[in-house]
Amino acid sequence: MKIRTFNYFFKESFKSIKRNRVMSFASVTTVAAALFIFGVFMIIISNVNSLVDTVENKVEIKAFLKDDISSLKVRDIEKEIKAISGVKNVTYESKDEALKKVSEQLGENKDLTEGLEEDNPFPASFIIKVNKPSDVSYVSKELSKIQDFEKINDAQEIVNQIIKITNFIKLFSLILMIILSVIGISLISNTIKLTVYARKREISIMKYIGATDWFVKWPFLLEGIMLGLLGALIAIGFLSAGYSYGMKMVSPNILFFSFVPLKTIFQSILWQFLLVGMFIGGFGSLISIRKFLVL
Amino acid sequence: MIEFKNISKVYKNNHIALSNISLSINKGEFVFLVGPSGAGKSTFIKLLLKEIEPTSGDITVNGVNIKKLKRKEVPYYRRNIGIVFQDFRLLQEMTVFENVAFAMQVVEAGHKDIKRKVPQMLSLVGLSSKANMYPHQLSGGEQQRVVLARALSNNPGILICDEPTGNLDPETAWGIMDLLNDINKSGTTILMATHAKDIVDRMKKRVVAIEKGVIVRDQQRGVYGYED
Numbered sequence: 452m453k454i455r456t457f458n459y460f461f462k463e464s465f466k467s468i469k470r471n472r473v474m475s476f477a478s479v480t481t482v483a484a485a486l487f488i489f490g491v492f493m494i495i496i497s498n499v500n501s502l503v504d505t506v507e508n509k510v511e512i513k514a515f516l517k518d519d520i521s522s523l524k525v526r527d528i529e530k531e532i533k534a535i536s537g538v539k540n541v542t543y544e545s546k547d548e549a550l551k552k553v554s555e556q557l558g559e560n561k562d563l564t565e566g567l568e569e570d571n572p573f574p575a576s577f578i579i580k581v582n583k584p585s586d587v588s589y590v591s592k593e594l595s596k597i598q599d600f601e602k603i604n605d606a607q608e609i610v611n612q613i614i615k616i617t618n619f620i621k622l623f624s625l626i627l628m629i630i631l632s633v634i635g636i637s638l639i640s641n642t643i644k645l646t647v648y649a650r651k652r653e654i655s656i657m658k659y660i661g662a663t664d665w666f667v668k669w670p671f672l673l674e675g676i677m678l679g680l681l682g683a684l685i686a687i688g689f690l691s692a693g694y695s696y697g698m699k700m701v702s703p704n705i706l707f708f709s710f711v712p713l714k715t716i717f718q719s720i721l722w723q724f725l726l727v728g729m730f731i732g733g734f735g736s737l738i739s740i741r742k743f744l745v746l
Numbered sequence: 747m748i749e750f751k752n753i754s755k756v757y758k759n760n761h762i763a764l765s766n767i768s769l770s771i772n773k774g775e776f777v778f779l780v781g782p783s784g785a786g787k788s789t790f791i792k793l794l795l796k797e798i799e800p801t802s803g804d805i806t807v808n809g810v811n812i813k814k815l816k817r818k819e820v821p822y823y824r825r826n827i828g829i830v831f832q833d834f835r836l837l838q839e840m841t842v843f844e845n846v847a848f849a850m851q852v853v854e855a856g857h858k859d860i861k862r863k864v865p866q867m868l869s870l871v872g873l874s875s876k877a878n879m880y881p882h883q884l885s886g887g888e889q890q891r892v893v894l895a896r897a898l899s900n901n902p903g904i905l906i907c908d909e910p911t912g913n914l915d916p917e918t919a920w921g922i923m924d925l926l927n928d929i930n931k932s933g934t935t936i937l938m939a940t941h942a943k944d945i946v947d948r949m950k951k952r953v954v955a956i957e958k959g960v961i962v963r964d965q966q967r968g969v970y971g972y973e974d
């Protein structure tokens with residue numbers, strides 16, 4: 452394709468966008484809204500994922516011993532635990548230590564535990580650290596084979612819960628994005644329809660002169676693609692600004708978790724969004740080209 | 747060069763616009779297609795442009811049966827045919843120069859070619875001084891000259907005119923006819939549909955008369971032959 456021809460396509464597309472300002476604005480806004488909402492959820496998900504990683508990395512298994520285990524037996528059990536593959540280290544916490552820990556955690560209300568020394572209700576336990584998060588379930592299973600444990604706690608449940616919530620958010624945002632994309636496609640298709648009608652005469656002349664079908668179609672396709680891209684760029688702009696502002700507001704209040712950096716988010720959404728924007732725009736204009744452009 | 751063989755055209759409403767027409771036009775000829783309104787002249791032209799398909803028969807142009815042209819090939823076929831309409835069909839938001847340049851742009855001519863060719867065309871039709879005016883600033887005759895410049899800008903071998911003088915006063919019409927005569931003399935085949943008796947009678951060219959979809963007369967150096 453000649454550069455001059457391409458220039459002509461661009462000029463035509465810009466002219467049409469200006470001519471259909473109102474519809475163009477509505478299309479761009481819808482595409483931007485669709486992608487913005489999707490982006491918000493993507494940001495939430497990627498932060499939740501990073502939170503899951505943090506939780507999983509801190510994963511330790513706490514195995515509570517039954518009440519009447521002798522200290523000799525305790526040493527045997529410790530050896531047995533250490534023999535399980537995937538176990539990094541094992542710490543024993545006696546009944547006394549457990550009570551002390553609880554009263555420390557209670558702080559000002561520590562007097563609540565006073566007098567409990569006689570009949571300590573807190574069980575002794577082993578705190579087991581594993582090599583990698585994926586070792587948790589195997590180690591847990593092996594631990595449950597040891598008869599001397601009352602109860603075994605691992606973080607698997609919390610992690611599973613978080614994954615469930617993330618999946619729900621993913622599904623919800625996907626559905627919302629699809630709905631908004633469909634609206635975006637139909638608005639763009641309507642915008643292109645207006646252009647088709649506005650240029651009817653010109654197109655009929657072009658056909659008589661010997662313009663190829665694609666020469667006629669390109670400016671329409673380009674107009675749709677530009678509208679979609681513009682929507683994507685606006686969404687990216689708002690997301691970036693919103694996210695960095697949000698991080699600044701929230702970060703000081705949360706200590707245990709650091710947000711996924713803007714740059715990482717930006718890198719992953721930039722191309723996806725531009726492609727999705729182009730797709731929405733291109734698809735919208737193709738619909739109108741097929742339906743209304745009589746060549 | 748142009749050959750219609752047993753061409754019939756029946757429109758969707760069962761109206762028979764042309765019935766079993768055979769006609770052949772040689773390279774370099776100037777042919778008037780005459781006949782009353784509704785005779786089938788425009789149908790003939792639309793068939794030649796492959797804007798509509800014949801119900802039966804074959805049309806051969808430059809040795810190619812145009813029925814067999816693929817959709818993709820049609821634009822390239824049309825580039826060999828210049829077309830002039832009664833109602834001009836200029837783009838109002840473009841200047842005279844741009845209207846002619848547009849035709850070359852559409853067939854993806856080079857920038858340099860366009861810059862060289864457009865002034866040549868405007869000078870040929872005598873509009874060099876009005877290159878930067880808009881169609882609405884021109885008289886009917888001047889507008890039709892722009893259309894001629896546009897139609898000829900891609901060097902078509904055939905020029906088709908559907909009632910090109912229909913909207914012009916007689917004097918202006920004669921100006922256009924002189925121009926067409928010159929264009930024909932330089933080698934372009936011309937087919938002109940008209941019901942302008944004066945013009946046909948005075949030009950003394952080949953006249954093909956159609957009535958109710960049938961060729962009733964084909965005469966070299968002919969006359970219009972109807973009382974309008």
Ligand SMILES: Nc1ncnc2c1ncn2[C@@H]1O[C@H](COP(=O)(O)OP(=O)(O)O)[C@@H](O)[C@H]1O
Nearest residue numbers: 757759761763782783784785786787788789790
């Ligand atoms: N698209 C169409 N559908 C139905 N009838 C048509 C159509 N176009 C032309 N006709 C009819 O065919 C006949 C020939 O029309 P046309 O070729 O335009 O005649 P001319 O150009 O000689 O005036 C007319 O009776 C006209 O009403």
Ligand SMILES: [Mg+2]
Nearest residue numbers: 787788789908
């Ligand atoms: Mg007609």
